[in-house]
Amino acid sequence: MPDVAVVGFAQAPNVRSTPGTTNGVEMLVPIFAEVFERTGLSKEDIGFWCSGSSDYLAGRAFSFIAAVDAIGAFPPIHESHVEMDAAWALYEAWLKIRMGEVETALVYGFGKSSAGQLRRVLALQMDPYVVAPLWPDSVSVAGIQARLGLEAGLWSEKDLAEVAARSRADAASNPAAQFSGTAEVADLLDAPYFADPLRAHDIAPVTDGAAVLVLASAERAADLVDSPAMITGIEHRVDSPSLGVRDLTRSPSTAAAGRALDLDGVELAELHAPFTHQELILRDALGLGEQVRINPSGGVLTGNPMFSAGLARIGEAASRILDGSARKTLAHATSGPVLQQNLVATLEVLS
């Protein structure tokens, strides 16, 4: 089976709101052009297209169809879609290349989180019989998860503020980040609670955005870019949808996905943690030690475009290989409430 590499990545600026449409065309057209320029490919060269987005975010059915205009889908194309983060669209595209059906694939994700009230819209991804009818918002549910760890002594509010401060400082080198800057941990802890025990700095901001990533078989990749980022492992697992059954202070599905991979020698990890405490859960689940640099991009605490943020983690981790600054990186993506579904990938220099 052919190995698969990432050969290009681009993302739209992560912003609080755009005046554009919910179909993402305005955000996608420029970043498609960007990856085509970087890889020398044109749309005719792409064997398979796959996207991740959500009708609930757009407020209309089959909303991903309108985004296909951004592709210029003539002659007719080979296309698919997942109603979750586009990291899972990448998984589908990875399979297409592994199976030898295509040599190249373009994966994209987009979402206009600002069109509705995000934390209320996200209630609808929970159990539709006994949970969603109560409209529990995503921030409150994460607050319940954070308190479990605080009261068990697994982390402190200061630990959480340190995650936020480091993320903001790191985002200074990421032009796509929604915000960045220096923040003193003590000042962050002085801020009022937004959803006790969470403060604003513990919560990823509402963000509109889009991302695109190009995959190619190893053979094809070598002709396209100097230093392709080989996907040497990719696994995804899911935990029970029942919140009261799970130990919310841990992420068994992330741990299981990580165990299936060889994480030795990982230099940096891009973790998809929309809440500060979730970064600590993920680091623990993956057994990432002090030597592993976490979220050099600033992570989603500095910009969390729904349905493309997980794909962007893979893109950021791949970019460190593509630009020659790392030899082995890890990417993690999540989908669903409080880390329900998790995908882990390792990326390495093509040997």
Place this chain on the structure above:
Amino acid sequence: MSAPELPLSAPLNVGFDYTRSVGPVLGRFVNALRERRVEGVRGSDGRVHVPPLEYDPVTAEALSEFVPVASEGEIVSWSWIAEPLDGQPLSRPFAWALVKLDGADTSILHAVDAGSPSGIHTGQRVRIRWAEETVGHIRDIAYFVPADGSDTEPTEAPPPVAKREDGAPVSVVITPIHLKYEHSASPEESRYLRGLAEGKLIGQRCPSCEKVYIPPRGACPTDGVPTTDEVELPDTGIVTTFCIVNVPFLGQKIKPPYVAAYILLDGADIAFLHLVLGCDAADVRMGMRVRAAWKPRDEWWTSLENIGHFAPTGEPDAPYESFAHHL
């Protein structure tokens, strides 16, 4: 030069009744709620799950051993919502909590009416505050209150409903879902809609394949590039294809039979759907020449509704070959 106009946007409110059949496990649970009782289900490892799970989280076996549990229990964890959102169980500040009912081993997510964050703590005893009227739905549990406190005044929440034959158990639960959005048109669509408000039909040409789209699109579906060159089109064209509507339906504004047709304006490369009136439905033909019948000017706004319908001009039909590639 003035700043470019922002795209048009407007509130978009969507709503529907989420109607679901409950099956044997959740059915038993909601029917017990209707009688103000709580039932859990025992898993393969002996744990009692509340709310009940249809399949075991460890072995994935179907579960069916029901266990009655108390309507009182303790708080496992909680968070505070200072400004409740639409549809939540309370409209005054409250806590979301995981509550482990006595006799259960897993916890249920629900609201606790605790007044302020100082009125709640992990391990606190709480009990169910039942809805005034129970129908067989998770919202029969209105919320929880401290076990040693008195009942509090319920706040208004959207009514969930359940369907049942008289005397029969509840088999379907209905949850009204309402979401509010701010919907934005694309810059190209906005130019088109603003043009309509002035009685103009504005299309745009793809700079690559030179096709003219009306309404214009964010990107040419053939080339994937924005359609930038503006083209004002006449209000005359042809019927490419059509159907005669004979069926009445909810919200219909015209009495059947009438004709819904694809209209291809002169100079355009894409047809749009509109009405053809002003002749007998049986006389409408593919290739028939038509012209827009505009409503009175004082009724115009940013909408294609400004054209009430298209009517035949009486000119000779367009030959089939001239529009065959637009079908």
